[in-house]
Amino acid sequence: MKALFHAPWVQATLARLMAGWMKFCLSTMRLTVENRAAAEEVWDSGGGVIVCFWHSRIALSPAAWDFKRGQEPRALISQSHDGEVVARAIGMMGIPAIRGSSTKKTHRGKMKEKGGSEAFREILRWVKAGNCIAITPDGPRGPARQMAEGAILIARMTRAPVLMMGLAAKPAIRMNTWDQGVIPLPFARGAIVWGDAIVEMDDTQEARDRWTARLTALEDRAEALLA
Secondary structure: OOOOOHHHHEEEHHHHHHHHHHHHHHHHHHEEEOOHHHHHHHHHHHEEEEEOHHHHHHHHHHHOOOOOOOOOEEEEEEEOHHHHHHHHHHHOOOOOOOOOOOEEHHHHHHHEEEOOHHHHHHHHHHHHOEEEEEEOOOOOOOOOOOHHHHHHHHHHHHHOOOEEEEEEEEEEEEOOOOOOOEEEEEEEEEEEOOOEOOOOOOOHHHHHHHHHHHHHHHHHHHHHHHO
């Protein structure tokens, strides 16, 4: 069964089905947006930007970006077979993927880029060129809602502003996965809560803890708007 799932034609079919479902659900979603002005300020100022949201909300994320007004987006997607389906589906929705994973520190404090150093360098080039990279900083395997080193390292190396956003949908399917991924249903209510843009130069555990708390609070606020 696993070999069948890994077949290119199966992954292509699943990606088309996923993209079609997401497009339909997001097009019928009734959205509530909070603090959109924070995103608009970054869109209008131009320059590179890093967007962060928790991994469980990937299916909701395309609804948040203004493709006409905002910087050209790409998404960091893992190199796993599951990631291949997600990357294809997101690409069909106008967000091409950069394939890689979160950056990890070795026991000696040096950086190790899972998925290859070229993907990491591609992200840096993309952001420095004035574009947007979307990152799920607890992916690809968790723990859920815990910030890894990658996103904050990219922010420090590019000096690009970071836009965090909380996303929610109701009713929605909650997947039996490590992140309890949220898949919206047609005609659902949705919520997007933008955080004020930040520039983080501090690559420390304290900084990651602040990011974790900030992003979790935004997601909790989005959920509360739909309660």
